[in-house]
Amino acid sequence: MTTQRFGRSPGRPKSAEKSVSTKESVLHAAASLFLQNGFQKVSIDDIAKEAGVTKASVYYYFGSKAELFTETMIAMMKRIREQIAQLLQADTSLYERLLAVAVAHLRSTATFDLEGFMRESRTSLSEEQMEQMRLAEEGMYECVEEAFLQAIQEEDIPEVNARFAAHSFIALVRVGNYRQPDGSFFFETTEEAAAQIMSVFWNGFFSSPAS
Amino acid sequence: MTTQRFGRSPGRPKSAEKSVSTKESVLHAAASLFLQNGFQKVSIDDIAKEAGVTKASVYYYFGSKAELFTETMIAMMKRIREQIAQLLQADTSLYERLLAVAVAHLRSTATFDLEGFMRESRTSLSEEQMEQMRLAEEGMYECVEEAFLQAIQEEDIPEVNARFAAHSFIALVRVGNYRQPDGSFFFETTEEAAAQIMSVFWNGFFSSPAS
Amino acid sequence: MTTQRFGRSPGRPKSAEKSVSTKESVLHAAASLFLQNGFQKVSIDDIAKEAGVTKASVYYYFGSKAELFTETMIAMMKRIREQIAQLLQADTSLYERLLAVAVAHLRSTATFDLEGFMRESRTSLSEEQMEQMRLAEEGMYECVEEAFLQAIQEEDIPEVNARFAAHSFIALVRVGNYRQPDGSFFFETTEEAAAQIMSVFWNGFFSSPAS
Amino acid sequence: MTTQRFGRSPGRPKSAEKSVSTKESVLHAAASLFLQNGFQKVSIDDIAKEAGVTKASVYYYFGSKAELFTETMIAMMKRIREQIAQLLQADTSLYERLLAVAVAHLRSTATFDLEGFMRESRTSLSEEQMEQMRLAEEGMYECVEEAFLQAIQEEDIPEVNARFAAHSFIALVRVGNYRQPDGSFFFETTEEAAAQIMSVFWNGFFSSPAS
């Protein structure tokens, strides 16, 4: 009911000077927090605080938490996809290009693994938002798939199920990111991890079956 | 690592008046709900309702939501682990035994992939609870790792990083569970999926490098 | 995110001794506030405060603000209806019984006029809730209508549109409750108001047309 | 009570570039929305959207929501009052003039009934704004009251409490606008409704008491 107003306050503050666009900071903060803690655990307040703006400002740019999440995730996947795509366009052998992708991904904190995020946010996103996320995810895989399809066409590698190969490749790279209970990785250096992973992958798909 | 339990009497319970004990129904309901919706999204009320008891009853048996979650997850992982262990003890070749594990897992709804669950619940569980979950997860892998170590010792397979192999194996099996955006899997039948996956895995680790 | 809990707090308080049922106090507070300020302006917090309980307690008994509002209003209308019904069952002439109703209503603060409440809450209530309110409102009128129908059947009064008469009667009584800008009513005493109103109503419906 | 306006130039505006001034569209949108949904439920954003302008523009013309509301309502009441006044100046019998007013109002969507609006907005308007609204409301009634006073002076009708008669008249007309739960009105046509209402009103006030 709160009948009387008092104090003075809402409204845009006198502001000092703009730096990075507010929207950008929000997206940035959201990405960081969502990535670390998942959808549910992160509150809009958390994001606002991290971005140094008010909750209402977040809502000025994003209609809902689900929307912000979707947008954030899709942006991230797009970025990953582009990075991969670029690495895969190098003028070297497929093996070397994949190796480069593996190295890059083992170094990044971003995650290929969206399954967890999808499951967690499933019931909170609209059907359309889920669809958009699925497509963005697929985009990352397709990008690797293309490389296989092209190599097959150019007869650099034998014919295989390219999509399955792409997913397997990424699944194996992800293994390299696994932290054991004591916090250590399987391999000492990123390079060694990438090398081993590539070796397994390549033999798995392109060597003649072990007799 | 003697599986020492505490409290509640060992051996067969005296009577079975309540066909299913309240605690059991709660655990069951919790498992089902947590698995589907993750930690945060499931409320104690949800679980109580699903189990047909009151919220307070849940608290009678489990000190907190985190505790219930941990217990649930660990129980599930133990079950998976035992199932795997059993399949791996068959009196057949390693290849065949792994194939059986692959088939079994492709059929089950339970998930090997705990990363998502871990990330989501991370900040809500106590350090000890996290540790327990990590150990239980590790248990699942160890069980596969053992099989490799033994085969190596018996010189059935060349020497490889058994732990890395175990994780890779499971990662590949998980690929077989991936649903494409249109809802379909990569392979038509579970058997074909398992066969392909095993082929890739086996060649990857045990064939001589493709020249 | 708010990781650590601190302080100690939720849960049922140690309590001293129960007095009136919590639910009752909430209903009472809600009736009083809604009646004075309408649906939108009253917050659940206001009601909780007025009832001396916490907001969460309100929700323990009522699923939503709309539900509480509906329940409150319907209860009030039922009470009014019963009061009217009782007065109309007296063993006197119809004229005298209506006069009694007029007096009673001019004295009460409760309102016959739900139109305002309906319009205000329209978009916030479910279709079903609106329907329930409409029925309860109708109940109040029907109760008066019955009296007319019966009187017609017993040939105490000529045949008229009983429903229209009931609504007109109540509309006129409401006029007696009108406060002029300076705060005063049209008539000095409740009795005089009732007498004048009844005279107008009765002549309006049951006198032979002024030639 | 010279209708003294302030600021903005009197007389015909210089040009009509903007076919409808922004202020006008806002007032129009506000009237429509407030009338349908009441004060609280309508947001400035809603009004701005409906008017096709920005929220800030609304504030450019109106200092606050309460002010906009008051202005809107008063304008509406003035319009109603003028319409009534005009109909009441016709050169026919009082009975016929009132009948015309009844018909006109039964056809319009605008509401005589401001009680709901007043109650709802009461705590949000300043004392002065409330006063203005009350006066405007009173204006509508006064206009009818005048007609009675004049008729009394000219001995066309017996002496009655003119103010009470005016309110009663309007209350009865409002009954004709009542929608039953099934959505229908009491009478089939507007004309019949008006005729019945007038009959009741006229007999009520001007017939000799039913013996």
Added chain:
DNA sequence: GATGAATGAGCCTTCATTCAT
């Protein structure tokens, strides 16, 4: 004259948790 950006305050609702019985 008009508007984009921003915000403080509040509101409805949910939830894990506790206590007395």
Added chain:
DNA sequence: AATGAATGAAGGCTCATTCAT
């Protein structure tokens, strides 16, 4: 063993209002 009642703390979202341009 089980539960009904109660609550503090958030959390998502809306909104009137303000300021700089």
